[in-house]
Amino acid sequence: MRYSIGQVAKKTGLTAHTLRYYEKEGLLPFVQKTGSGLRVFSDTDIGWLEMIECLKGVGMSLKDIKQYIDWFREGDETLLQRLEMFQQQRAHLENQMEQLNKYMAKINYKIHLYTEAVRLGSLEKAHQNKELQAEQQRVYGDMF
């Protein structure tokens, strides 16, 4: 299948502006153009965009994503660099997920606390609830 920039924008949730910007930054080196200069995206290009979304979601900068794409274009000489990059990103992702679990515990505590506070009409009173105090100890303490 072939897609115009607008169709890809709809499909991916990015704007046409952003897609052009990505291309300018070297992130979409495989997009074709018609004789009159219009971009034509293939399913392969959509696949690259999904990979870019993944790497961005893991916290990579566009610059580093471009590095990966450049390595890909250089061929099998850069297989090891690419493997190492993915290993680094996995390690990074593991840390990230661990962090998010901690944040979740903290936010769950806040939800308990504020649910009780809303019920009682007072944060101070909610804070005196023994059960919540115990949970706060577990999550690691504060009062905000």
Next chain:
Amino acid sequence: MRYSIGQVAKKTGLTAHTLRYYEKEGLLPFVQKTGSGLRVFSDTDIGWLEMIECLKGVGMSLKDIKQYIDWFREGDETLLQRLEMFQQQRAHLENQMEQLNKYMAKINYKIHLYTEAVRLGSLEKAHQNKELQAEQQRVYGDMF
């Protein structure tokens, strides 16, 4: 305990510049100053910084974090707003974690693929491995 800005910087991994910036943006309204103007951080302030780190980590902007702090300062009239904010952030965090799990599957597949590719000296050959093709199907397909 009381801490200078430099001690807090070390403790939190933020720079003194960043701490001053946070204060300027209204995120640290409880930090005291000495007669001569030096900042004095308390354990309560450290607690706030941990909360800010958490909310930032969940994806909130400094502006929205300030909103929460302002609500806190307004007292029990804003309990419901704060509860709703935390509920929204929990929902957001759940989506985020789900996304990260998908990214992890994708990256694990890449690591398998590239480990095999490095062994064979060719991405093309690794790609022909039946087991990897099956994994790719499960993860959702591409070839980059």
Next chain:
DNA sequence: TCTTGACTTAGAGTTAACTCTAAAGATTAC
């Protein structure tokens, strides 16, 4: 006391990642 290093301020500068503009050309629906 002197020196060294930490701290103060206002305000300017930086970076990443968009985001928009304007003017013109291309394509589609009727």
Next chain:
DNA sequence: GTAATCTTTAGAGTTAACTCTAAGTCAAGA
């Protein structure tokens, strides 16, 4: 065929979150 819509370009502008500078003040150790 023509109106409406989409796409093109180069380049300027925006936003969030820092990051740094300069010129001076403060505090602790030898």
